[in-house]
Amino acid sequence: MLRLLDFGTVSGLRSQTWWHAVAETMQPGDAPVLAIMTPAEAYVSIGFHRRTEELDLAECAARGFGLFRRRAGGGPVLCDDGQIFFQLIAPTGSLPAALDRAWQRALGPAVEAFRSLGVEAELAPGNDMMAGDRKISGTGAAQIGDASAFVGNVIFSFDHDAMAGILAIPAAAKAEAARLMRRYLGCVDEVAGRPVSREESVAALVDNYAEAFGGAIPSSPSPAEQDAVRLLDTRFTDPSWVFADRAPAPARIKIRGGVSLISVGGSWVSVVDGRIDRASIRDADDESDELAGAIVAALSKGA
């Protein structure tokens, strides 16, 4: 049986800290939680291992976007009120040990929710939620304390130009990134072929997760979760957390599994499903080695 925490609309900060608080306070044997929320304002969320130098921080500031680092993996994403975010949080010991099976357990009900809305959704290799060749939900996951949290979203509208704009790449590469996003990301109305309301989407998520986990009981945050969220509000706005860069920056910008943009100096190359889709090469003498290496890596890893 699930606890359902439908937070409605919350601040951008709380759209991150609430689910981290639920995970941090979860004990082995606790009921899993389905949390659902929409941020009131736009912000940028960066994956735990990623580098803030991947972002055009001046552009983020100019657009008024806050920046929060999540514990979950994946790259930088733009979150706003055109999206509903959902998180399945469960004691780690209650989930399969193999990550691919844990993903299926945690996000399978979300796939079914999309299908009930008329979307031919599937969980693709790499754990992107897809409809045809379009990614329809941004996903990520983390083990936090004794719990694991799997997150996704339902996208009603998306500002591709703003998302491309916050990336630390030249203007021409930003334009190409926006083009790839428009082509390979899908809002729920587009992939369902009809208007889909937020209420309908939330109901589909709740119904399908309840069916998969033996029911769902509407709940409120516990005192422990409320205490934890206040501490997390402080941590998530502390520069030592936000700007803690932990790993080398990836050589490419991933749009979805199989689609990526490589930007080196003034040159860029789009790789789509194992082939070079478009390219603009400048200053090849200076950049050729780095560019070639990144292209080979992207092609060999399926972009």
Add this chain to the structure above:
Amino acid sequence: MDPTVPVARAGRFEAPLDRAYHPIDHTWVLREGDRLRIGMDSLGLETTGDLAQLYLSPAGTIVAAGDELGTIEAQKFVGPLRAPVAGTVVQVNDRVLDNPLLVTKDPYGEGWLLLIDPIEDPSGLIEGDAVQPWFADALAEYKRQGSVAE
């Protein structure tokens, strides 16, 4: 890894018997003089898949057994790398930070993670004759869950 070292085998997975293993976290500990080399075992890595990102606490970090010694990222999932022993990190394998895939490719050799100067003797680890039955049981449990293919 020294090819003359005897190994425990379970299915297609191996566990060299020159080191000790954390039974839950699937990390290994190899004694080298006064220091301990730390890595991840092949069975645990099978459930994780290829590592995309890796962070290791820098040299000088002091950890208790069970503390977060670093983090791993695979399939967009970030998980903790827990210290199997208490001690001070004295060296990090920079090669795996640059290329996390090395951990999966050679988990008992070039894919090692850190060297630790232990504060106390390791405890709660599996070693010697106990490795083979533990390793076989762990594989059987993963197969029962469907977490490792037959």
